Amino acid sequence: MKARMECGDCPIRYRAVCSRCEDSELDMLNRIKTYETYAAGETILWAGDRIRFLGSIVSGVATLSQTMEDGRRQMIGLLLPSDFVGRPGRPNSPYDVTAVSDVMVCRFAKTEFEALIETSPAISRRLLEMTMDELDAAREWMLILGRKTAREKIASFLAIIARRQLSLAPGGAAGAVTFDLPITREAMADYLGLTLETVSRQMSALKKDGIIALEGLRRVTAPDFAALLDETGDDADGGMPA
Numbered sequence: 653m654k655a656r657m658e659c660g661d662c663p664i665r666y667r668a669v670c671s672r673c674e675d676s677e678l679d680m681l682n683r684i685k686t687y688e689t690y691a692a693g694e695t696i697l698w699a700g701d702r703i704r705f706l707g708s709i710v711s712g713v714a715t716l717s718q719t720m721e722d723g724r725r726q727m728i729g730l731l732l733p734s735d736f737v738g739r740p741g742r743p744n745s746p747y748d749v750t751a752v753s754d755v756m757v758c759r760f761a762k763t764e765f766e767a768l769i770e771t772s773p774a775i776s777r778r779l780l781e782m783t784m785d786e787l788d789a790a791r792e793w794m795l796i797l798g799r800k801t802a803r804e805k806i807a808s809f810l811a812i813i814a815r816r817q818l819s820l821a822p823g824g825a826a827g828a829v830t831f832d833l834p835i836t837r838e839a840m841a842d843y844l845g846l847t848l849e850t851v852s853r854q855m856s857a858l859k860k861d862g863i864i865a866l867e868g869l870r871r872v873t874a875p876d877f878a879a880l881l882d883e884t885g886d887d888a889d890g891g892m893p894a
Contacts, residue, residue, distance in 0.1 A: 657687055657710070662758070667734040667819060668708040669782065672774040680772070684764040690714075690751040696737065697749040705759040706738035706766075712755030713834035716747040727843050730834060732816050736782055740766050752835055797845050800885050805844045806854040807883035810864065814874055830873040837869070858883065 659665060659678050670681055687710070690696055696714055697703070709731050716729035728747065731737060737749060737757060760768075769776045796808050817831040833840070837855070841848045858864045863880055865873040874880040 657758075662710065664708060664710055664734040664758075668758070669736055669775060669778050670708075672778045673772070674774065677772050677774055680768055681760065681775075684760050684768070686759050688757050688759050690755045690757070692751055692753050692755075694751050694755075695748060696751060696755065696757065697745040697747070699745055699748045701745050702743060703738050703745050704762055706736070706740060706762050707757045707759040709733050709735050709737060710756040710758050712751060712753045714749050714751050714755055715835070715839075716749060718747055727839065730843075732813075732834065734816075734819075736779070738762065740769060740779070752839070802846055802850050803854050803857065803883065804885035805846065806840075806851065806858065807863070807880060808885070809840065809844060810858075810872060810874065811877075811880050811884050814872075814877060814880065818877070827877060828873060828875050829877050830871065833870045833872060 659670070659682065662668070665671065670678060673681065685707075690712075699718060711733055713733075714731040714737075715727050716731065717725055717727045719725045731749065737759075738745070740762070769779065796805055800808060813831050813834060814829045817829055835843070837851050838848055840846075841851045844851070846854075855864070855866070859866050863874065863883055865875065867873070
């Protein structure tokens with residue numbers, strides 16, 4: 653479904669690929685952008701499909717997944733608001749990209765956007781920054797999956813979502829933060845390499861210890877964000893992917 657939004661009203665304006673753009677560069681992006689909305693469960697890109705657009709998640713959450721030859725399917729990443737969809741310079745999508753909630757994407761025609769990268773230092777620099785952030789996040793995720801306890805895995809996942817929530821709120825303080833879990837507990841278990849029972853048990857333990865409060869199945873409040881970070885097992889100065 654088509655939609656429309658002005659750049660000045662965009663909730664990801666200061667975090668997305670256009671965040672470093674001058675007015676003239678925003679004008680160029682405006683000329684090639686469209687907005688598309690996807691319903692929960694709808695596929696945005698299929699693995700192997702020719703990539704015809706690139707863009708940013710404006711709202712909602714999507715998953716990255718791969719299907720193995722024997723049909724097994726593994727979720728390998730999340731796309732949150734401001735994350736980039738697609739790969740400049742690659743003809744085909746390496747992953748399935750699927751909306752897990754209603755999603756809006758700010759889309760740019762691939763050929764026009766790739767041409768713009770060549771002439772816009774601000775866009776190319778920001779795209780490089782985002783690529784490096786994604787690499788850091790992948791390395792952090794290897795640590796989460798390989799070395800952390802179940803409690804630390806859950807806390808780390810919650811901290812990642814909370815930190816993104818704070819980053820999209822200008823001047824947001826690292827005190828109490830409330831957010832919605834972007835995926836079900838079953839999907840969390842798959843993503844974290846845990847069982848559903850372990851996820852539920854650890855969420856209940858964090859709630860009992862006052863680290864989080866729960867409202868329904870998805871709404872989470874961390875009364876003290878610093879206390880949640882303490883549960884992740886990371887050094888105080890260590891970065892976590894946002």
